[in-house]
Structures are given as C-alpha cells and as structure tokens.
Amino acid sequence: MNPLVVSVLDRTIAAGTPLLLATLGEILAERSGVQNLGMEGMMAVGAVSGFMAALHTGNPWIGVAAAMAAAAALALLHAFTAVILKVNQVVSGLAVAMLGTGIAGLIGKPYMGVPLPNQLPALRTPLLADIPVLGDILFDKDPLFYFSVVLGLALAFLLARTRWGMRVRSVGENPAAAAVQGVRVSRVRILCTLAGGALAGMGGAHLSLVYSKSWAEGLTGGRGWIVVALTIFTLWRPLRAFLGAFLFGGIFVLQYVLQPLGIPTNLLSMLPYAATLLVLVLGGLSRENRGRHEPAALGEPYMRGER
C-alpha cells in the first residue's frame, strides 16, 4: 500500500488517542450528571506536568502518572464547586479551563522547545504486528493507545452491564431516585469527575509525550473543547467515542496532508474547529435523538430533600 496512506493513518491514530482518552473521561463525568467544561485546562495541565515529570525523572511512566494526578487535582476543584457548592457548572468549568491553561503556560515556560530524551516505547503486539499494513498502523503503537482502546470497551461494558454502571447512570438520570435506593449521589459524581479529569490528563500526557514529544504554550489547541463537543456527538456512548475521536484525529492530520496542494495554512488550521461546528449542527438536526440519550440530570446540581 502507498506509504503515504499508511503514515497518514498512523498519525490519525496518534492524533485521535488523546481525544479518545479525554472523551471517555467526559462521557463518564457527564453520565453521572456533571458537565465538565474544564477539559481544555485539564489537558493542558496534564500535558505540561507529564512532560516535566518525564523529563526530570527520566521515566515517561512517572510522567503519565503525574499528568493524571495534576489533572485530577484540577478536576477536584470543579467537583468541589459543582457538586458540593452546587454552583453553575458552566461557569465553574470555564473558570477551571482558564485556570488550567494559565497554570500550564506559567509553569511550562522554561520547558518550551526542550527535547524529550525518554519516550514511551512503542509496543509491538506479537503476531498481529506482522499483518501487512494494519499491523504497523494498529499493533505497533504506544501503550496509551492500547490502553485507550481497552478502556473504551471496558467503559461501554461497565456502564451498560454492571451494578457500578447502573449507579453512575442513575445518578445522572434521576439523582433523587438513586438516593432513595441508597446511592450516595455526591460521592459518585465526585469520583466520576475525578476519573474523567485523570483521563483528560492522560490525554494531555499523550499529546506532550507521544504526539508532539515536546511542550509548547497552546499545545492543546482547543482539543479540550472539541472533546466536549465529541461527547455530545457520541450520544454519551463510549463505543461511539472511537468513531468521533479518530474522525477528528484524521481531521487534525488532514491539515498536513492538504498543505502541499497550496491551500493557505490558516484555512487548513480552521478545519478541526469548523468540523466541530458542523458535527454539532448535524447532531442538532436530529434533536429528539439527542434528547433521548442525554443524561436527564446533566448539569443539574442535586439538592437533598428536593424532588
């Protein structure tokens, strides 16, 4: 097969992985009823702290762990204001997004343009990696990609088929009824928001440690917002996140593919953002469909004693 096609698909997977990780995180938070608009900040904080930790310890795995912890700490802020203080989730999410991008820019400044010596090694899956074409694209990849795939499948199963999943869904659909059943609404929501933030952090770590192998201010480039849009596009279902994330991964790569055609770069850089709008408009055409899948209590703080 054409080597260009192979390398484009290879980059598509790499560009889609952070989107997939963060989208799964946002799906989890939103299924429990918490809208987290702070994803852009969490990805940025994850990207920079992952890079710093990997650089200083020489171990990229510690980088991934640091990224998840830092982003989860930011998610804890959002969970605190949104779930405990019950303030408006849109405003809280915006505040966290700004804070995260600000902190990332501030602490990351000395690391701009620093090369990363220790990278996450690609793992060749035995046998499968030898399949022509597909082997290179899907089975000779960084560990976070495999993890994101397993996680997507696992999350789909857990949400749909287990007691744990039912609890999460009940808290997002009808928290009052869930509370009557003995589910601790706030605790479930806080944990889901934290886990979602940690996944955004891992997505950020993928950006700085695998995708670009460096840190730059604005590295996330709106991906955190695209993730929020993708969550709507997926109708809050983890399996559809694969489609959305790798579709947008492809759009990010498409910019570079089309560059030799002489199209101005600025028009090409617009692609992911225009595509996001398009996807949301298309989703809006079948609004009943969306209404059916949207968690009924999404964005609604739960007040005990109210019905």
Add this chain to the structure above:
Amino acid sequence: MRIEVQVLPRQGTPRFFSTGLLLASIAAGLAAVGVVFAMAGVNPFYALYKIFAGSFGSLYGLGETVTKAIPLILIGAGLALAYRGRFWNVGAEGQLLAGASAATWIGLNLALPHPLLIAAMFVGGFLAGAAWGCLIALLKGRFGVNEVISSLMLNYIAYELITLLITGPWKGKTQHGFPYTDDFAPAAQLWLIPGTRIHLLTLVLALLTAFALFVLMRRSRFGYELRVMGENPEAARYAGIRFLGVSAVLMAVSGGVAGVAGVGEVAAIHHHLSAPTSISSGYGFTAIIVAWLAKLNPAACVASGFFFAGILVGGDAIQVSLGLPAATVQVFNGMLLLFLIAGNFFLANRLVVRVR
C-alpha cells in the same frame, strides 16, 4: 465527639454582608493566585506588589489602566446582559476581532471626512460583531448547538481568518513584509488624550453603553424577557417568550459592543490590523470575569472593568520584569472567577457547625 456540618439556606442578606463577601472572595482569590506564583518559583508578594504598583501606582500606569478598561467595560457590560439571560457567550474575543476587521476595511477603503469615517467605522464594527455573535444565537436556537462550544470555535476561526487576511490579501504594501495591513490615514485615527493612549470617544461610548445596557435590562420589555429566560426557562416558554428572538437580540447587542471595542483598539492603539493576539490581549476572556465581578450588572462593569484593566496592565509589567508568559493573566481570571462563584454559595447558604 463528632463534628457535624449542616448547610442551611440563608434568609435575606444584608448589603454589608454581600459586599464584604465579595471583597473576601477577591482577597482569597488573590491569595490563591499567590500560591500558584509561589509554586512557579515567583515570590508572590513581590509579584502582587509589582502588579498593583504597575497599574495604579503611577500616572502613566493609571493612563494605561484606563486605556485597557475601555474594551473591558464595553465587552463586560454586553456579557453581563447575555449571562443574565443564561446565554453563555464566551466568543467576545472573536466578536471583537470581527469588529476590528470591519473597521479596518472601512478605514482603509472609504474616502470620507474624519467624523463621518470614524462614525462609519464604529457602525461597521458594531454590525460585524453583532453578526458574528448572532451566528451563535442562530446555531443554538435553530440546531441546539451548545453556545460555549460554538462561540469558542468561532474564536479560533476568527483568529485564523484574520491571520489569513493580514498575511494574504490585506497585507500592507508599506509594511516591509510584516504581517500588518497598511496604516490608517489620520482621518481614520481616534484622538488620544495627550500623553496617554486613552481614546476619549470610545471611553465615553463605553460608559454610555454600560449605563444604557443597565437601563435596557432593568426597564425594558426585552430586559424583562431576558431575565425571565435566565431565571426560569420553563416560565419563559409558557409566557410565550421566543428563545430564538430574545437570544438573537441579546447576541447582537453583546457581540456588537465587543465589535465596538475592536474598533477602538485598531483606530486608536494600533492604526492597522495585525496578529489577533496583539489586537486583543485576551479582553474577550477577561471580560467574562469583569461581568461576574459586577454581579452581572452592566453599570457595575465600569468599576470591575477598571479593576481588571489594572491586573492586565500590572500583568504586562511583571511579564517584562519577571519574564512570565502571557498566560499568567489566565491564572488570575480562572482563580478569581472560581472564588467569586464559590463566594456566591455563602450568599445563599449558611453553614452551621455543631460539635457533639
């Protein structure tokens, strides 16, 4: 022994309490910003001192603070209106840029005498900002597109479009290859108070806007409808308030005044269109906090806009003296917003702590 914390709703809040709470929230927010500075290896006391000395501590600094307050008051007042209707416009940055580009085109291409040309630039800038804003209302009303996402995406798109214009078709022939448009003729430039960069005309427009939007919100039928829409969407539907209609007007006003802010920046400060990040140093985002600090009261945005202009000017000062990146201001924005909304919690509730 057990400690029990109970949250109870508060009945009626005296004025001194809500003012005190606001000040306490700001103080706590600034303290938290200090913690972030310390974590980044910057002495927080020195940084905060530098910021306020840089903005309010000298006549020059004060002039710069007023200059930067102009766009913040304009945009903040428009956002206060939008947020009252629970329409989360975070696209003021794009709307400002739309206004700046329209004004640039008019300023460079229409041969009119000075007052007429300036008027045409302001009208054109308002309309461009309003159109860019209405798009968001249309997408939401017609297709149910989340306005936070669409307005941010339109920001990114505006950034790219302007960069395309200034490096392509609009690139100035007299700018020695720099990515700017040609400079405006004197007829297209705004008068500045000598010795400062304060463009008096836009400042007056900003003050009038803040007052006019306050009256619009409190005294007009439209203001009533938008407040009902914000406080109780169900009731708004039953009362026959049309969401698309109200939000389109809302976004035309909120986007339009952001466009006017853009006109002021190009006609008074830059005299040409250049890179989006130099035309607006994040005014569209900072204005979000300006609106919240003013408790979504457009008139109060005059005060909160002035305060945040100080932080922007001081932020510039410490960026230079301490070598901090431009993102530093975002730390202020995010942290103060977080503490402001957390403070609102204590406005509505009180904590009762019992030890048993």
